[in-house]
Amino acid sequence: MTLGWIEADWSLLDPWFLLLLPLPVATLVWSLRRTRAALPAASVTWLEGLPKTLRSRLTWLPVALTALAGMALVVALARPVTRSVVPIESEGVDILLVLDVSSSMQAPDVDPGTDTRRMDAARDQALAFAKARVNDRVGLVTFARYADLRCPPTLDADSLAA
Secondary structure (H helix, E strand, O other): OOOOOEEEOEEOOOOOHHOOOHHHHHHHHHHHOOOOOOOOOOHHHOOOOOOOOHHHHOOOHHHHHHHHHHHHHHHHHHOEEOOHHHHHHOOEEEEEEEEEHHHHHHHHOOOOOOOOHHHHHHHHHHHHHHHHHOOEEEEEEEEEOOOEEEEEEEEOOOHHOO
């Protein structure tokens, strides 16, 4: 959409809210045209020749500003958004790592000379793999008897490590 010198690509997510737009305008017209309640008071005919004060000339302003705020609220409810196409620099894939966490993974038989457990070796290899995947989302599923999603696919290797 082009608005004079402004180039805008916008749309409304809920345009049916604009059907409420006449409501604040009708409220404004009703407020300005209604008759005020009469209070018994002394005659003020001797004040008729005096100039009106700024306050008396702007008595309509609070009602008009309230109606304007109502119209702004209706437009905000219609949810205007701008959309821009972001070019894809590189494509990745979603990878789920599946890790056994049963008691058999506690055995220290990965390297006969050290006390490295299977679980520690698997964790280190999984983290190294996840950090090497730059554009791929990596998630983690663990299982012993039942599967459990520990981390949904993410680009953040630190959240996967946690």
